[in-house]
Amino acid sequence: MANIGIIGAGISGLSVAARLTGLGHHCTVFEKSRGLGGRLARRKLPWGQLDIGAPFLTPTLEETHDRLAHFCRAGILSRGRLQRARLVSGTLYEAPAIKAYWANHSNNEICHALAETVKVIRQRRIAAIAASANGIIHLSDDQGGSCGDFDAVILSAPAPQTLALLPETSTLRGQDFPEMQPGWTVTLQFEEALGLFNHQQVIDFTADEPLVRGVDLATLRQGEPLHCYQFQLSAPFSQLCRNGNEAQTVEAVMAALARHSALPPLANATVQPWNLCRLEKPGPALNILDSAHNLVLCGDWTAGDSGIDAALTSAERAVDAVTRLLERQRELPPPLYSP
Template sequence: MDIAVVGAGITGCLIAATLQKQGHKITVFEKSRGRGGRATCKRTHWGQFDLGAPFIRPTDPLVTEHLTELEQQGVARRWLVTPYKKQQTLQADKDNTPVYVLTPGMNAACHFWLQGCRLATSTRITYLQHSAGKWLLWDESQCKFGLFDWVIVTAPWPQSHALLAPHVCLPAFDETHWLPCWTVAAQLQTALPDVMPIIYPSDSILQLAVLDSEKPLRQGHSQIWTMQLTHQASNAMRELSSTVIARTALMALASLFERDAVDSLQCYQHFWRYARLAPDAPRPSPVWAPELGLAATGDWALGGSVESAMRAAVQFCQQFTDNFCYAQSRSG
């Protein structure tokens, strides 16, 4: 079958790879310039760093299995670090779930999975048209793509909702359920000594600080930290300039190490409008309309992490394969 996948994040790329192995013809449409979605890696002249998910801490054996397979392919590594929590003092996190990173960057699995699939980047799909049992996809510059037997939408729920609403009945979408996140990457002028590479602060404007340059296969000459502001702070500061955001994050990093200041050589900031679904928000169900050849799934269906994106992809492929085999057995 000819299948269009909207979104080249973890969910879309794993679905594309699985269905391609089954012999389907896959085309992936991605609005950004690269693969990875919220598991993206930014390359600059001063180094590379992960701007979205910084690592994976899998709790599901099925996801660990996928990561082991990626490890064998040289695409994932165990990062032998102890995460720390900062309350009054820095304390080792008692949770001993292993930490994995994708190498060379967190979008590496997406690169690996999409080998052999057709990929259209910088293509934002704005409308899905269904006629005579086939799909045409339209992008924002009014180019059309098709014809496809199936469309599988894997964008964050707010963006999926807009594409799906003309075709299926959906619960109302509430933007307030989606938490934004400012992420700042900074190359420091002087390395912080004796550092813990993963810190979950409390009573801070930061929710996470990661020494990105310490990850496997990343060691550079100077320290690069990625810092995530809390969702609450990100929301309150969404209109502020990126310079102010960088300064705020660096001050918070300094205070984690009980310093007056840390100086940076370079900074990069990104605002994620839909970073994660709020933990207490109702989770949208995956969309499954085989009579139309339309489906949607993503991390939002199962939790809001790389792990849930992988689980969503695996569950979707199982359902798709069962449905396909059933349809074939009936027609044959």
């Protein structure tokens, strides 16, 4: 069986690693951060532990529902409807409930479950990919250290980071890589419940607002700090926040909320700068396989969108591509050696 390196321990990278491991291959996942999960990561703060990425999952594909059902049976996810309202010109209007999955304790449990059978090396940033004449790929980290040799490598990172890693001669460079927009989130904990939410779990804001969506985290899962709300910022507002500091971002979000509701005293706040979050123009990557360098692309952006459907679809596409690649390698004649 093959030795496969995977760059990135988000849900796409871990899903493809788990699938290939189940097929008998040896997979090693390299993650530049301390934790797993990418945009499903969890952060430990002085005032509590928080899911700093997507608070819930909203699949539309039947295949995704089938895969998430496994995590429901394992007690990791729950499935149901979230009460939602739309805020229009300062008035809340009832909106259709959201059919969603959410973690009973932490979204990160999904990633840890996927990683149970996979070797994951954390805090190791891959900086160079070098292919040899015999098809073996060598990975090096940003300190110049060797990370090993592999029969194939899967890049499961955002588009700009993937492009920066690809060898100059890779055929994968011959396509347009999508621009990615920021989508920051701000989590606020108040001393009392935020009256704006009332009995709603989710509030969607109109297009002219700097905020896109707010979620009452404490109503989703056990163990979340009380009166804790996550707010997703629009791409233009996120871009503006990149020029300021965390305190200025929190102040701007508080000012946006204060236009619609009286605010109780703020107890705690944290900002998560997701700078590579959404595709500017949705559309799948035309080519994810470079058979000359034994490289495969993965990640939701390669499936043309952001979200759980695209993430898991990209993992299945990557598994198929690696399988084709390895079958082709087995068909090739052995290299000739000069005496």
